Amino acid sequence: MSIYNDAIIAGFGGQGVMLIGNLLAYAAMESGLNVTYIPVYGPEMRGGTANCTVVISNEDIGSPIIKNPLSLIALNRPSLDKFQPMVQDGGVVIVNSSLVDMELADTDRLRIVGVPANEIADSIGNTRMANMVALGAYTRATGIVGLEAVQKSLEHVISAHYSHLIPKNAEALAAGAQTVN
Amino acid sequence: MARIFIKGNVAIARGALDAGCKCYFGYPITPQNDIPEFMSRAMPEAGGEFVQAESEVAAANMLLGAAACGIRAMTSSSSPGMSLKQEAISYMAGSELPGVIVNMNRGGPGLGDIGPSQGDYFQAVKGGGHGDYRTLVLAPGTVQEAYDLTFLAFELAFAYRNPVLILGDAIIGQMQEPITPSKPLAVDPFEGGSWRLEGARQREARILKSLHLTDGALAGHNLKLQEKYKRAEKEVRFEEFMTDDASLIIVAYGSIGRIVKSTIRKLRKEGYKAGLIRPVTLYPFPSQILKSLAEQGKKFLTIEHNMGQMVEDVRLSICGLAHSAFHGQLPGNLPTPNDFEQPIINALRS
Numbered sequence: 001m002s003i004y005n006d007a008i009i010a011g012f013g014g015q016g017v018m019l020i021g022n023l024l025a026y027a028a029m030e031s032g033l034n035v036t037y038i039p040v041y042g043p044e045m046r047g048g049t050a051n052c053t054v055v056i057s058n059e060d061i062g063s064p065i066i067k068n069p070l071s072l073i074a075l076n077r078p079s080l081d082k083f084q085p086m087v088q089d090g091g092v093v094i095v096n097s098s099l100v101d102m103e104l105a106d107t108d109r110l111r112i113v114g115v116p117a118n119e120i121a122d123s124i125g126n127t128r129m130a131n132m133v134a135l136g137a138y139t140r141a142t143g144i145v146g147l148e149a150v151q152k153s154l155e156h157v158i159s160a161h162y163s164h165l166i167p168k169n170a171e172a173l174a175a176g177a178q179t180v181n
Numbered sequence: 182m183a184r185i186f187i188k189g190n191v192a193i194a195r196g197a198l199d200a201g202c203k204c205y206f207g208y209p210i211t212p213q214n215d216i217p218e219f220m221s222r223a224m225p226e227a228g229g230e231f232v233q234a235e236s237e238v239a240a241a242n243m244l245l246g247a248a249a250c251g252i253r254a255m256t257s258s259s260s261p262g263m264s265l266k267q268e269a270i271s272y273m274a275g276s277e278l279p280g281v282i283v284n285m286n287r288g289g290p291g292l293g294d295i296g297p298s299q300g301d302y303f304q305a306v307k308g309g310g311h312g313d314y315r316t317l318v319l320a321p322g323t324v325q326e327a328y329d330l331t332f333l334a335f336e337l338a339f340a341y342r343n344p345v346l347i348l349g350d351a352i353i354g355q356m357q358e359p360i361t362p363s364k365p366l367a368v369d370p371f372e373g374g375s376w377r378l379e380g381a382r383q384r385e386a387r388i389l390k391s392l393h394l395t396d397g398a399l400a401g402h403n404l405k406l407q408e409k410y411k412r413a414e415k416e417v418r419f420e421e422f423m424t425d426d427a428s429l430i431i432v433a434y435g436s437i438g439r440i441v442k443s444t445i446r447k448l449r450k451e452g453y454k455a456g457l458i459r460p461v462t463l464y465p466f467p468s469q470i471l472k473s474l475a476e477q478g479k480k481f482l483t484i485e486h487n488m489g490q491m492v493e494d495v496r497l498s499i500c501g502l503a504h505s506a507f508h509g510q511l512p513g514n515l516p517t518p519n520d521f522e523q524p525i526i527n528a529l530r531s
Contacts, residue, residue, distance in 0.1 A: 029184055034358075037356065063440040063443035064442030065352070065440065066518075
């Protein structure tokens with residue numbers, strides 16, 4: 001059976017967009033899949049949105065750059081504005097409802113999952129884990145990689161100096177997954 | 182060996198390290214800075230040398246110097262820096278010195294931008310520097326290949342005593358993929374026992390040079406070089422993808438080659454019969470396979486991230502035997518699979 005998904009992950013610089021892109025890619029690799037990760041750099045780097053693209057498949061991966069993704073994680077409003085129109089019909093969009101007015105989400109065309117990522121991260125202990133909450137929701141909504149694989153991969157993206165934060169980040173991932181029915 | 186998840190640039194640096202590279206000389210430029218960053222740690226740890234030179238010109242000449250001592254050495258840069266290295270590359274080719282030179286192609290001409298481009302195909306494949314010489318040119322399309330081809334580049338450089346170029350771009354350099362590294366090679370830190378410079382005690386002095394002024398000497402030297410380039414033709418490598426039943430053969434290399442694969446997969450579902458030849462060696466160029474596909478009556482479409490360079494080699498290969506179209510992605514625009522759908526459909530209908 002062919003397994004394939006691709007995602008654009010976008011937000012403000014500093015929201016940890018590249019970190020969860022990397023984390024998702026590691027989880028895919030640890031699950032025995034092929035994966036590409038590419039940060040998009042250029043004018044976007046200065047202000048505006050930061051974004052990266054992750055492609056996951058059990059087959060040989062062609063393009064690491066995707067114009068019309070199957071899924072999107074939008075951590076802030078400019079990201080939703082920019083990338084929502086590009087997502088393929090029926091695609092999964094994780095929207096950070098803490099920062100984005102959910103009325104902007106195109107519920108007719110897309111499978112929208114609103115997650116109050118900042119509030120949930122706050123309740124676990126730190127707003128900065130909002131990215132983890134969103135990724136948790138993404139893994140559950142797409143089923144492309146298991147939550148456990150993502151949690152196990154945290155050690156690859158969080159440096160030894162911050163390893164004491166891994167349990168909390170794992171909790172944030174789980175809390176995100178729980179928001180998805 | 183377990184898979185590791187790394188950037189293309191790091192894969193090149195690691196491939197060099199595992200192939201026994203002991204000297205790295207460079208000068209910073211985006212989008213290849215991960216290579217010197219990795220080497221600045223790895224070379225001293227491996228008992229080698231890392232030098233951030235005062236310029237690309239100096240770095241390339243340091244490569245020449247290390248090569249003359251029979252040491253596995255590498256330099257890397259991106260397009261504007263590559264222009265500066267050409268003098269030393271020509272001298273290395275003329276002096277028959279082995280070395281690995283990496284170009285992570287960015288937009289040009291001039292300083293261009295820091296995004297991906299294939300605008301340096303001519304420079305890489307047709308010489309770049311002065312004189313009637315050739316460098317072997319390897320073009321990775323995946324991060325695994327970036328690693329494997331760097332490994333291979335050192336082998337080829339010493340087998341042919343010739344500079345070997347690795348031509349990537351900002352996509353190959355910046356993307357991350359899992360790779361399986363090889364077992365590191367245990368190489369003699371001083372190879373080239375019959376030609377390297379090591380002090381001439383108790384033997385005839387050796388001269389490594391590119392200047393040949395005596396009557397007939399240069400012609401003889403050039404003949405020897407040409408015979409070597411002929412021998413190197415057997416090193417040709419390419420990937421063949423869905424060509425068997427294809428009525429259209431797309432020719433694309435490096436990052437564009439892999440992006441086009443996604444387009445082909447999509448169009449195949451809609452019934453369009455396109456296949457791909459992805460040259461992995463740009464010199465020697467996979468002319469034979471293209472010619473034989475042309476003889477089978479297939480049409481051709483060359484796609485590049487420039488406005489038409491490799492297409493000239495495609496057309497030389499197929500000798501007018503088949504219809505040959507071209508699609509150029511302008512450097513400065515990031516290529517996506519969508520960009521190539523209509524050009525492929527048009528070429529199939531032509």
